[in-house]
Amino acid sequence: MVSTARAFRERSASITAFVRALSAGDVEAATRCFAEAAHIMTLRYAAGRLVGGETIAVGREAIGAWLSGMVERRTRLYVVSMSEEGESIVVQSRWSLDGFHGERLHETVVAKYEIGEEGIRRLSATAHE
Numbered sequence: 001m002v003s004t005a006r007a008f009r010e011r012s013a014s015i016t017a018f019v020r021a022l023s024a025g026d027v028e029a030a031t032r033c034f035a036e037a038a039h040i041m042t043l044r045y046a047a048g049r050l051v052g053g054e055t056i057a058v059g060r061e062a063i064g065a066w067l068s069g070m071v072e073r074r075t076r077l078y079v080v081s082m083s084e085e086g087e088s089i090v091v092q093s094r095w096s097l098d099g100f101h102g103e104r105l106h107e108t109v110v111a112k113y114e115i116g117e118e119g120i121r122r123l124s125a126t127a128h129e
Contacts, residue, residue: 012082012089014119019079019093025071031064035118038063043126053124073097080108089113 014033021029040056040063057066075097082091091111099105114122 008084008089011084011115014115015082015089015091015113016079018120019077022067022070023076023078025074027064027067027071030067030071031060032119034060034063034120034123035116036060038119038121038123040066040123041125043124045126070097085112087114089115 018030018033021027021033037059039058041053042056043053044051057063075095078094078096080092080094082089084090089112091113092108093111094106094108096104096106109125111123111125113120
């Protein structure tokens with residue numbers, strides 16, 4: 001029987017690899033952390049309620065293109081915490097990246113990662129208004 005802690009480490013390995021690769025600017029390695037048919041989405045909340053969302057990329061090729069843009073903006077990702085929520089892993093992280101006018105932007109994001117045998121199946125990041 002696999003311990004709960006060990007199962008969590010095994011399930012979160014794709015997230016850890018993704019964070020390291022993106023922060024190192026390695027688009028190929030970051031892209032490989034995702035399943036072939038993976039989805040990246042943003043969800044918007046206001047007053048504690050879901051008010052909208054947007055699909056950012058579907059499929060490894062589109063995810064790779066999106067990640068290329070993130071690397072061009074010198075994106076760095078720092079994990080603050082990880083916890084399990086059912087079959088998903090919830091990650092609170094801090095992002096920093098270059099803005100469009102020379103400024104450095106910083107944001108704290110909570111994201112839910114759905115993990116499968118083939119890697120990250122869905123990444124849903126939340127934005128609060």
